[in-house]
Amino acid sequence: MIKFTVTSTKGGVGKTTLTANLGALLADLGLRVLLVDADVQPSLSKYFPLCSPAPAGLTRAVVGGEVTADCIAHTVVDGLDIVVSDDPQGQLPPWLLQRIDRGFRLRFALQSCAVRERYDCVLIDTQGSIGPLQDAAVLAADILVSPITPEILSAREFRDGTMELLERLEPSSALGATLGPLKAVIYRQDRTIDARSIASGIREDFIRLKGRVSVLDTVVPYAKAYKEAATLRVPVHRHEPAREGPMPSASMVMHRLAWELIPSLMGLEVDGQGRRP
Ligand SMILES: Nc1ncnc2c1ncn2[C@@H]1O[C@H](COP(=O)(O)OP(=O)(O)OP(=O)(O)O)[C@@H](O)[C@H]1O
Ligand SMILES: [Mg+2]
Numbered sequence: 001m002i003k004f005t006v007t008s009t010k011g012g013v014g015k016t017t018l019t020a021n022l023g024a025l026l027a028d029l030g031l032r033v034l035l036v037d038a039d040v041q042p043s044l045s046k047y048f049p050l051c052s053p054a055p056a057g058l059t060r061a062v063v064g065g066e067v068t069a070d071c072i073a074h075t076v077v078d079g080l081d082i083v084v085s086d087d088p089q090g091q092l093p094p095w096l097l098q099r100i101d102r103g104f105r106l107r108f109a110l111q112s113c114a115v116r117e118r119y120d121c122v123l124i125d126t127q128g129s130i131g132p133l134q135d136a137a138v139l140a141a142d143i144l145v146s147p148i149t150p151e152i153l154s155a156r157e158f159r160d161g162t163m164e165l166l167e168r169l170e171p172s173s174a175l176g177a178t179l180g181p182l183k184a185v186i187y188r189q190d191r192t193i194d195a196r197s198i199a200s201g202i203r204e205d206f207i208r209l210k211g212r213v214s215v216l217d218t219v220v221p222y223a224k225a226y227k228e229a230a231t232l233r234v235p236v237h238r239h240e241p242a243r244e245g246p247m248p249s250a251s252m253v254m255h256r257l258a259w260e261l262i263p264s265l266m267g268l269e270v271d272g273q274g275r276r277p
Contacts, residue, residue, distance in 0.1 A: 002262065003110065003122040005038075005141035005180075009161030011128025014147045014187045017226055017236075019125040020047040022261075024235030025254045027079035028274035029265055031120040034072070037085035038106065038137040039127040040092065045084035048075040048233055057086030062105050062136070063095065067112040077235060077274070081119075096132040103132075103169070107140040121262075130165070138169055143180045145261070147187035147220070150198050158184070159205040162213065181212055185257065186219045195219045218256040225250040241272030 004022075006015045019035060027033045037044040038058060045057075054073040061067045061083055072081050096102040110122060126137045138144060148158045162182065169179055184202055186195050199215040206213040229239035229250070237251035248256075251272070259266045270276050 001116060001119055001122065003124065003140060003142045004145050004261065005124040005126060005137045005143075006145045006147070007126045007134065007138055007165070008128060008146050008148070008158075009130060009165055010149075010157070013128065013149045014220070014226075015128065016043045016047065016125050017230060018145070018147055018185070018187065018220070019044055019123050021226070021229070021236045021250075021254055022258060023121075023123045024048065024077045024080055024274075025237050025258050025270070026121055026123075026262070026265075027077050028235070028237070028270040028276075029258065029268050030276070031079065031265075032118060033080050034115060034119040034122045035075075035080065035082040036106075036110075036122060036124040036137075037082065038124050038133050039085055040087050040090045040133070041127065042085035042088075044125040045082065045086075047230065048077055048080065048082075048235075050074065050082070051076045054084070057084040059086050059092055061109045062092060065105065065109055067109050067115050069114050072114065093131050093133045096136060103135055103139045106136040110140055135169060138165065138179070141180045143261070144182040146182055146184050148184050148198070148202070149188045150186065150190075150195075156201075156205065158202065162206075166212065179212075181214065183261070184213060184215045186215065188222045189219050190222045216257070216260050218253065218260050220253055220257070221247060223247070223250060235274070237270065238272050238274050 006019045023033045023035045050073045052074040054070055056071045061071045071083050073084055074081050124137045126134045186198055189195055202215050225240035226236055229236040237254045240250040243249040
């Protein structure tokens with residue numbers, strides 16, 4: 001089982017869109033995928049319709065220290081399940097703050113049998129601000145994925161936020177939780193911005209972290225297909241399996257991203273119905 005946490009110290013960069021679409025594609029590719037909505041604003045929880053809601057969600061899992069079957073809802077995408085965010089009053093972060101094990105609570109909960117034995121991949125979405133729930137989600141991951149949006153977030157701002165996050169959580173490794181490598185994805189890039197110069201700026205800025213941060217080759221462009229698919233509540237690879245013109249389709253972009261993050265999937269594809277040819 002591999003666990004990814006999609007994180008950024010900035011809000012609105014595309015975390016939820018990326019988590020939902022990557023999760024749905026991985027499920028269509030045949031993986032058993034569990035999404036975890038670790039944002040008190042439950043956008044991921046509402047992204048895809050549920051065919052079988054659960055009586056509980058993230059609060060029960062974190063407070064109880066275990067993800068039991070009744071915390072897991074099933075989405076209409078086959079093979080894609082979710083632990084929903086069920087904390088409209090935002091009580092979970094202050095509860096966590098009082099706990100000495102706050103950083104590890106989610107990590108331990110995800111070691112439950114109901115997760116380990118049933119899923120190949122866990123994808124955790126986080127809130128776009130610093131807090132104990134974001135820290136717990138970061139410490140639960142094997143790999144961190146961080147969208148960086150060139151229009152609103154320069155490489156330098158990204159570096160400062162990420163450095164602060166890594167430096168704050170680095171001491172946790174003394175307690176047995178090593179921070180996963182962070183993979184930046186240049187995200188929502190428009191045609192006026194040169195991805196290569198942004199990518200090399202980020203790489204240079206992070207040289208002193210000795211490879212802890214890398215920039216993925218796959219760039220996710222700004223495209224209306226992502227918004228349209230979100231409105232229709234369908235995975236973007238099914239919504240835009242192909243397109244005219246020089247830009248790759250959303251399906252192709254998401255496939256490349258999945259292959260880059262999980263190289264053993266390289267070459268596996270699904271069509272617009274989510275079926276493998
Ligand atoms: N590749 C894309 N091209 C164009 N628009 C996009 C793309 N990806 C996401 N968006 C849009 O950008 C907006 C923000 O995306 P999203 O909600 O995923 O960000 P977020 O990082 O999860 O935000 P928050 O920090 O509030 O949780 C949404 O309106 C979404 O539809
Ligand atoms: Mg979000």
